[in-house]
Amino acid sequence: MKYNLYYEIKISFGAKLSKNKNGRIFNLHINNYMIKVVTIILSLLIVGLAVFIVPKFIQVSNTATSETQQKSQTSAETQNPDSLSMQNITQANSPHPQTILFPPISDAINRVTKKPFGIQVSPENSPVSPERFSGYHTGVDFETNPDEQQIDVPIYAVCTGHLIMKKIASGYGGVAVQQCNLDNQTVTIIYGHLRFTSIMAKIGKTILAGDSFAVLGKGFSSETDGERKHLHLGIHKGSDIILLGYVQKQSDLSAWLDALKYLSQ
Numbered sequence: 001m002k003y004n005l006y007y008e009i010k011i012s013f014g015a016k017l018s019k020n021k022n023g024r025i026f027n028l029h030i031n032n033y034m035i036k037v038v039t040i041i042l043s044l045l046i047v048g049l050a051v052f053i054v055p056k057f058i059q060v061s062n063t064a065t066s067e068t069q070q071k072s073q074t075s076a077e078t079q080n081p082d083s084l085s086m087q088n089i090t091q092a093n094s095p096h097p098q099t100i101l102f103p104p105i106s107d108a109i110n111r112v113t114k115k116p117f118g119i120q121v122s123p124e125n126s127p128v129s130p131e132r133f134s135g136y137h138t139g140v141d142f143e144t145n146p147d148e149q150q151i152d153v154p155i156y157a158v159c160t161g162h163l164i165m166k167k168i169a170s171g172y173g174g175v176a177v178q179q180c181n182l183d184n185q186t187v188t189i190i191y192g193h194l195r196f197t198s199i200m201a202k203i204g205k206t207i208l209a210g211d212s213f214a215v216l217g218k219g220f221s222s223e224t225d226g227e228r229k230h231l232h233l234g235i236h237k238g239s240d241i242i243l244l245g246y247v248q249k250q251s252d253l254s255a256w257l258d259a260l261k262y263l264s265q
């Protein structure tokens with residue numbers, strides 16, 4: 001069979017691939033439109049490089065910088081223990097571990113007057129009345145003063161990490177959960193009895209240690225699920241979100257950490 005027809009194949013964007021009458025020579029005709037398309041593709045490649053490679057480069061140099069900071073911090077530790085706390089917090093860019101926590105509320109340590117970590121309570125013996133819970137307290141409760149009942153009491157992130165949950169939950173009212181790295185392990189931080197509508201950060205957003213990210217819910221209202229105005233701060237080991245405020249077996253407390261141990265005295 002003899003092919004002596006002249007034909008051309010139109011390919012995308014107006015470029016033409018043609019074959020001559022002998023059926024042997026191919027010519028690629030590129031028009032202006034094709035040049036524009038190639039220019040756009042090249043531009044996209046350059047933008048892609050900028051978006052994906054440059055941040056990686058910056059990340060590498062940041063890691064190097066924070067390693068240097070960590071080294072200088074180690075020497076600061078031996079010289080001046082007081083200066084350690086703020087340095088440790090400021091270098092706590094997740095996933096870099098931190099070994100101490102930023103205070104979640106002003107004058108934090110002095111507010112732990114009723115329910116420290118691990119205390120066993122029941123409606124009969126509880127330091128708060130009325131009490132509807134019983135078991136071993138998985139968190140630390142930070143109390144408020146009478147003059148703070150009608151004002152907004154800011155709550156600060158104790159570490160740097162993503163907000164992984166915020167909801168209205170039974171027993172808490174508003175609750176926020178943040179994932180951090182504390183003492184070289186992943187932990188989830190539970191902030192209970194917050195005013196839910198004050199938690200502006202979206203799920204997945206990083207909250208920095210020391211950021212004021214919410215306020216306490218109004219006491220004895222739905223904002224605290226009927227509880228007095230206070231912060232319940234729980235630290236659960238691992239990345240699972242466990243909102244339990246109490247466990248029924250003392251041995252189950254081993255899945256939790258005492259926040260007070262990580263707040264500078």
Ligand SMILES: [Zn+2]
Pocket residue numbers: 115137139140141231232233245
């Ligand atoms: Zn509590």
